[in-house]
Amino acid sequence: MLFGLHWDTAHGDLAFAASILPMLLIGMWVTIEASILGFFVALIIGLILSVLKAAPSRLIRWPALAVAEFIRDTPLLVQLFFLYYVLPDYGIVLPAFLTGALALGIQYSAYTAEVYRAGLEAVPHGQHEAARALDLPARRTFTHVVLPQAVPRVVPAMGNYLVSIMKDVPVLSVVTVLEMLNVAKIIGDQTFNYMIPLTMVGGLYMILTIFASALVRFADRKLPKRGIALR
Amino acid sequence: MVSWTDYLVPLSQGAWVTVQLTFWSTILGAILSFAGGIGKLSPIRPVRWLSVTYVEVFRGTSLLVQLFWLYFALPVAGDAIGVNLRLPPVTAGVLALSLNIGAYGAEVVRGAIQSVSKAQYEAAKAMNFTPRQTLWRVALPQAIPEMMPSFSNLAVQNLKDTALASLISLGDLAFKAEQLRNYYQDSTTVYTIVLFMYFGMALVLSVLMRLLERNVGRWRGARR
Numbered sequence: 001m002l003f004g005l006h007w008d009t010a011h012g013d014l015a016f017a018a019s020i021l022p023m024l025l026i027g028m029w030v031t032i033e034a035s036i037l038g039f040f041v042a043l044i045i046g047l048i049l050s051v052l053k054a055a056p057s058r059l060i061r062w063p064a065l066a067v068a069e070f071i072r073d074t075p076l077l078v079q080l081f082f083l084y085y086v087l088p089d090y091g092i093v094l095p096a097f098l099t100g101a102l103a104l105g106i107q108y109s110a111y112t113a114e115v116y117r118a119g120l121e122a123v124p125h126g127q128h129e130a131a132r133a134l135d136l137p138a139r140r141t142f143t144h145v146v147l148p149q150a151v152p153r154v155v156p157a158m159g160n161y162l163v164s165i166m167k168d169v170p171v172l173s174v175v176t177v178l179e180m181l182n183v184a185k186i187i188g189d190q191t192f193n194y195m196i197p198l199t200m201v202g203g204l205y206m207i208l209t210i211f212a213s214a215l216v217r218f219a220d221r222k223l224p225k226r227g228i229a230l231r
Numbered sequence: 232m233v234s235w236t237d238y239l240v241p242l243s244q245g246a247w248v249t250v251q252l253t254f255w256s257t258i259l260g261a262i263l264s265f266a267g268g269i270g271k272l273s274p275i276r277p278v279r280w281l282s283v284t285y286v287e288v289f290r291g292t293s294l295l296v297q298l299f300w301l302y303f304a305l306p307v308a309g310d311a312i313g314v315n316l317r318l319p320p321v322t323a324g325v326l327a328l329s330l331n332i333g334a335y336g337a338e339v340v341r342g343a344i345q346s347v348s349k350a351q352y353e354a355a356k357a358m359n360f361t362p363r364q365t366l367w368r369v370a371l372p373q374a375i376p377e378m379m380p381s382f383s384n385l386a387v388q389n390l391k392d393t394a395l396a397s398l399i400s401l402g403d404l405a406f407k408a409e410q411l412r413n414y415y416q417d418s419t420t421v422y423t424i425v426l427f428m429y430f431g432m433a434l435v436l437s438v439l440m441r442l443l444e445r446n447v448g449r450w451r452g453a454r455r
Contacts, residue, residue, distance in 0.1 A: 072387075075391040077405055081424070082423075086422060089418065184300065194303035195308055202292045202300060205291065
């Protein structure tokens, strides 16, 4: 029994699969929640990192570069264990789900920081010069000229990272988060049938990533290529 | 009282397993990348379908799901058809890691081959090259240097992914770290050392990949 639901092991494979589907869907919902929360954390920390990495002062820039490289080069699993076991030693006790989302966000912030940088750099230099020629103040140049043109370049790349985050959520199962894979593992442990739940998780993941990729492509198509006004 | 130096021996043993795991799965992954990437461009339809399915399935699902499937579900499938498919953790680990990274690599290989300019293929055709000669002597020598930066990233990705193999009780660095933590309850020290060990290995791997990249870069302008 899981989530108050029972599995049916007496009436063949199909009945078993049908009986565990609701449980896997509950797990899938947790997977989606964790991906979205982790994604937002990655967007925010990544923005901070990319600003620090471009800071004029070396005293800020170099540590930021080192931190980003360190995050990028170490495994999510180990970062997650670090947060999960070390934070409580310093009095920060978070629920496993939040620790997991935080770990996902930190891991992917190293990647999103690069996306921000590439997006801003892709705006042609002439645009900056034109803004200067028109005597626009620096702040308005950024918010009204550079940013609107950077956003359409950033969105598809960020979307791809959202899909990657989704595929990394099963790692959170090691800190007891009941996402899809963990649910399947528990069902397998209890019924001695791993084949069906794990295969179903694979199938559900295919559906999830195909759907998410289609959504990213749709957003990419809908965004005007020449930039959107952010007002 | 234990000092942090006491952790170094077991952790180095784990790191050695991680290195071997990374090495074999990167080599096997590279072979799968070329097979999948070239297969996706094959004129033979079943080969193309097989490659597309492989890439989509392994890119569309989570690595940990693939690892668990190979380790926990495959033996059950084997029993059903009367074959023993009980893989030892090392085999399941290397297989899952290389199948996963190979699917990502296949997209890199396909993209690089397609980015070779059309004139090159036309010239090869004009010189009466067979398709095989065109692939080996014209397309690949120009495409492989283009693949190298992406392959470097994938190799580091693969090194990081090996940590997941600890979850099917493979005694790699992450596994040893968990053991030490259970035993000494000193998570801060253990995990800090482990993070830096992974970081060090990734830096070395990046340097090695850059050397390889420079070496392969010479093919671009080679006249033979």
